[in-house]
Amino acid sequence: MRIGLEVHVQLPTRSKLFCSCSTSGDEVNSSVCPICLGFPGSRPRLNRKALEMGVSIAKFLNCDINEKVWFSRKTYFYPDLVKNFQITQYETPLGKDGFFTIGGRRIGIWRVHIEEDPGRIKRAGRSGEEVALVDYNRSGVPLVEIVTAPDLTSPEEARAFLTDLLIELRRLIGLSPNDETTVRADANISVGEERVEIKNINGLKSIEKGLKFEAKRQSKLLAAGKKISRETRRFDEERGTTLPSREKEFEEDYGYIGEPDLGTFTIGPMARAMKLPETPLARAARLEAEYGLAPTSARQIVLTSWELADMFEALARRAGSETATTWTLGAISAQWVELQERYGGRLEETIVPIIDDVRSGAITDAEARMRIAVLAGKGSEAAEPSSSEDLGPLVSRLVDSNPDVVRDFRSNPRAANFLIGQVMKETHGRYASKEISEAIRKELEKRV
Amino acid sequence: MGEGAPPGMSVMDLLAAVRDADERHRIFAERLEDPLAYEVEHAFHFSAKDNLCTSDFQARAGSRILEGYRPPFDATAVARLRQAGGLLIGKTNMDEFGFGSFSTNSATGVPRNPYDAARSCGGSSGGAAAAASMLEGHLAVGVSTGGSISCPASFCGVVGLTPTYGRVSRWGLIDYGNSLDKIGLLSASSGMIRRYLPAISGPDPLDPTSQVQPPLDMSGQIRSVAVPEEALTGLSGSMRAAFEDAVARLERMGVEVRRGAMPALRFALSAYYILATAEASTNLARYCGMRYGDIEQETDQSFNEFFSRVRSRGLGREAKRRILLGTFCRMVGFRDRYYIKALQVRELIIREYEEQFRSVDAVLTPTMPFVAPRFDEIESMSALETYQADFLTGPPNLAGLPHISIPCAYIDGLPAGMQLVAPRWEEGRLLSLAERWENGFEYRRPEGRA
Numbered sequence: 036m037r038i039g040l041e042v043h044v045q046l047p048t049r050s051k052l053f054c055s056c057s058t059s060g061d062e063v064n065s066s067v068c069p070i071c072l073g074f075p076g077s078r079p080r081l082n083r084k085a086l087e088m089g090v091s092i093a094k095f096l097n098c099d100i101n102e103k104v105w106f107s108r109k110t111y112f113y114p115d116l117v118k119n120f121q122i123t124q125y126e127t128p129l130g131k132d133g134f135f136t137i138g139g140r141r142i143g144i145w146r147v148h149i150e151e152d153p154g155r156i157k158r159a160g161r162s163g164e165e166v167a168l169v170d171y172n173r174s175g176v177p178l179v180e181i182v183t184a185p186d187l188t189s190p191e192e193a194r195a196f197l198t199d200l201l202i203e204l205r206r207l208i209g210l211s212p213n214d215e216t217t218v219r220a221d222a223n224i225s226v227g228e229e230r231v232e233i234k235n236i237n238g239l240k241s242i243e244k245g246l247k248f249e250a251k252r253q254s255k256l257l258a259a260g261k262k263i264s265r266e267t268r269r270f271d272e273e274r275g276t277t278l279p280s281r282e283k284e285f286e287e288d289y290g291y292i293g294e295p296d297l298g299t300f301t302i303g304p305m306a307r308a309m310k311l312p313e314t315p316l317a318r319a320a321r322l323e324a325e326y327g328l329a330p331t332s333a334r335q336i337v338l339t340s341w342e343l344a345d346m347f348e349a350l351a352r353r354a355g356s357e358t359a360t361t362w363t364l365g366a367i368s369a370q371w372v373e374l375q376e377r378y379g380g381r382l383e384e385t386i387v388p389i390i391d392d393v394r395s396g397a398i399t400d401a402e403a404r405m406r407i408a409v410l411a412g413k414g415s416e417a418a419e420p421s422s423s424e425d426l427g428p429l430v431s432r433l434v435d436s437n438p439d440v441v442r443d444f445r446s447n448p449r450a451a452n453f454l455i456g457q458v459m460k461e462t463h464g465r466y467a468s469k470e471i472s473e474a475i476r477k478e479l480e481k482r483v
Numbered sequence: 484m485g486e487g488a489p490p491g492m493s494v495m496d497l498l499a500a501v502r503d504a505d506e507r508h509r510i511f512a513e514r515l516e517d518p519l520a521y522e523v524e525h526a527f528h529f530s531a532k533d534n535l536c537t538s539d540f541q542a543r544a545g546s547r548i549l550e551g552y553r554p555p556f557d558a559t560a561v562a563r564l565r566q567a568g569g570l571l572i573g574k575t576n577m578d579e580f581g582f583g584s585f586s587t588n589s590a591t592g593v594p595r596n597p598y599d600a601a602r603s604c605g606g607s608s609g610g611a612a613a614a615a616s617m618l619e620g621h622l623a624v625g626v627s628t629g630g631s632i633s634c635p636a637s638f639c640g641v642v643g644l645t646p647t648y649g650r651v652s653r654w655g656l657i658d659y660g661n662s663l664d665k666i667g668l669l670s671a672s673s674g675m676i677r678r679y680l681p682a683i684s685g686p687d688p689l690d691p692t693s694q695v696q697p698p699l700d701m702s703g704q705i706r707s708v709a710v711p712e713e714a715l716t717g718l719s720g721s722m723r724a725a726f727e728d729a730v731a732r733l734e735r736m737g738v739e740v741r742r743g744a745m746p747a748l749r750f751a752l753s754a755y756y757i758l759a760t761a762e763a764s765t766n767l768a769r770y771c772g773m774r775y776g777d778i779e780q781e782t783d784q785s786f787n788e789f790f791s792r793v794r795s796r797g798l799g800r801e802a803k804r805r806i807l808l809g810t811f812c813r814m815v816g817f818r819d820r821y822y823i824k825a826l827q828v829r830e831l832i833i834r835e836y837e838e839q840f841r842s843v844d845a846v847l848t849p850t851m852p853f854v855a856p857r858f859d860e861i862e863s864m865s866a867l868e869t870y871q872a873d874f875l876t877g878p879p880n881l882a883g884l885p886h887i888s889i890p891c892a893y894i895d896g897l898p899a900g901m902q903l904v905a906p907r908w909e910e911g912r913l914l915s916l917a918e919r920w921e922n923g924f925e926y927r928r929p930e931g932r933a
Binding site for chain 2: 075077293296
């Protein structure tokens with residue numbers, strides 16, 4: 036099975052691609068002007084921020100960056116398209132021939148370009164008297180289009196690709212919080228020879244669902260000895276099926292010509308000078324390589340929080356990766372939400388000293404865990420020792436009341452562990468575990 | 484709804500429209516009676532071609548599909564002339580969206596030549612040239628895509644300057660071919676143009692293509708010109724003789740005249756029509772009934788059918804022809820052969836001019852191959868013959884170079900112009916030469932001039 040995606044993601048700029056209207060209008064048709072409504076005599080001017088974001092994505096996806104780019108008019112008639120042409124890029128995408136690695140596999144990226152979004156059509160009214168209303172707030176909002184090679188081999192992999200891509204883009208340029216539902220894609224899928232295009236699917240879930248349905252449909256046709264015809268279909272979200280598109284079945288001809296009003300842009304130097312931040316999955320890969328973390332652990336750390344990964348690295352540098360892993364994936368990540376709420380931004384300086392104390396033997400593991408819990412606002416009661424007994428008397432009392440442990444200890448020294456646990460529970464970390472185990476061993480040996 | 488009111492218009496709207504029209508007429512009438520009526524407040528009066536947006540008049544661009552369209556903003560050129568003390572007295576008629584050479588393709592009537600009412604003003608800035616010809620001290624803002632300032636300037640006996648592409652902001656200009664459109668000025672003589680070109684020139688953040696220009700240099704001079712032999716074929720006999728007289732006068736003025744060849748010029752017009760119509764066919768796509776054009780009770784149709792009906796009704800014959808031509812040129816399978824090829828020809832033409840400018844200051848040709856034709860002659864011309872009339876005005880427009888048409892002869896009482904083309908940004912040279920030409924060459928004004 037071969038799947039290729041044309042992914043559209045909104046760029047998180049404050050103003051639109053070719054005018055200064057806000058990209059976030061509340062009221063319907065409130066964020067519009069002569070430019071994004073296509074008034075005669077108005078003309079576009081490029082939002083540099085959107086261009087920079089697009090270039091950074093192309094660079095991030097390992098594309099060859101075009102030295103000089105321009106925009107084109109893609110002409111087609113549709114009620115949501117104010118000029119009946121869309122300003123996009125045709126001959127000169129920002130980048131081409133790149134790749135994106137998921138699960139160790141390279142997925143080819145054919146091209147990356149930016150373009151304007153059309154308006155949004157809403158259907159209203161009773162059936163039979165249905166009307167189509169157009170909201171132009173979206174008209175002119177910047178999009179990046181990322182076109183993959185047909186390198187994806189299953190709907191699940193297509194979804195994994197999109198999930199990972201969004202994770203990286205969020206860090207790279209920042210995206211809207213609901214990006215998983217607003218990401219749009221056209222998907223090409225071929226189980227046999229002929230490919231079928233599913234147009235304009237919204238959201239990660241639907242994209243996977245649409246592809247799954249289509250894969251099954253094509254497999255059934257093939258199994259029945261039938262031919263798959265090359266066609267464009269659409270995804271019916273409610274029924275979860277794909278249907279032949281109502282659009283006429285001829286090869287689309289958008290009659291591309293250059294957009295003369297915008298001129299050309301030399302982006303080569305900008306791309307070369309651009310320093311890209313480390314992205315989450317790239318960081319996870321580095322954590323695996325540098326600190327020997329398991330892939331799932333590395334991913335868990337970076338996806339929980341960027342600051343957690345910072346803390347992991349700080350701990351790993353001081354205490355080695357094993358200790359860092361234990362603490363980061365254990366007590367720290369378990370209470371991460373609360374910790375971040377209370378100490379976000381200075382967690383490293385707050386927590387690293389606690390682990391330092393453990394390493395120097397000044398406090399026990401349990402005490403450290405308790406201190407962390409206190410920081411998280413959870414352990415305030417637990418922090419009060421429930422027993423004020425000294426270690427010596429406590430140990431001898433516990434040994435006395437557990438004669439079976441004394442008996443087992445003769446043949447198996449590890450039987451002491453049970454008592455160690457009991458003492459730690461009673462003392463709530465007031466004593467280092469080493470101290471406790473030594474006291475218990477001594478007490479037990481007295482009675483052997 | 485009052486009886487007799489046009490459909491969709493309330494009585495109040497209608498009354499307001501009548502009052503507006505009256506007011507415009509009154510200003511105009513006063514102006515004709517008393518030249519000083521408003522010069523107390525305003526330094527000068529000007530008109531704008533109807534494809535320039537202004538908030539106080541409709542902007543129809545000569546098209547029925549824009550009937551009633553009142554833009555919410557002023558074109559930069561208009562705004563800057565107002566700031567310079569100009570009073571906008573009205574909009575001038577034109578071929579629909581600039582599609583024509585005789586101003587006969589207008590939905591709002593046909594302007595007539597001030598020298599002979601049976602003849603054309605030229606086009607597409609025909610109304611602008613007529614206003615410049617008829618009104619003393621008037622400045623007409625025109626627009627040229629492929630010769631739409633030079634042609635009517637020649638036919639109406641006025642000076643018409645088309646600046647370098649990108650010199651004057653196109654913000655507020657209703658597009659024909661965005662890579663070719665240039666806003667320029669027409670006036671009875673070069674003085675007003677020389678004075679107000681600096682006002683409309685200069686970078687404008689609202690039009691990115693205006694932001695790369697160097698400052699205007701008005702000190703340039705023309706000491707030598709090249710006359711390409713290709714420009715002299717296809718002229719009427721009387722035009723050829725008149726042009727040679729003008730050349731002789733230039734030589735007497737001390738301008739060195741070199742005869743040369745510019746073989747690539749003959750490809751210019753084909754390339755021009757391909758690029759201009761390709762761009763026009765996309766520019767006009769927006770006029771589809773969503774916001775522009777008459778809508779009847781037809782909203783129950785599919786949008787494709789609805790768009791087709793509104794466009795069929797609202798666009799004129801020549802507009803439809805150019806949409807079809809332009810759409811054809813950009814179709815898959817034809818795009819490389821036409822659109823892409825035309826882009827290459829444009830580069831070729833630019834290089835050929837650069838070659839000339841290495842040894843001369845300007846290129847000189849007649850403006851049009853004939854004087855203003857009669858309307859009955861125009862009617863018998865095919866579309867192709869009409870297009871070919873632009874063979875001298877097309878090349879500098881395709882190359883985006885500044886050019887000027889200056890009245891240089893009167894043939895049987897009808898004016899004829901010569902055209903000078905200068906290197907990019909050298910508008911100053913052209914106006915200096917016009918000033919020198921006017922020193923000793925007497926322009927004849929049409930009868931009934933105000």
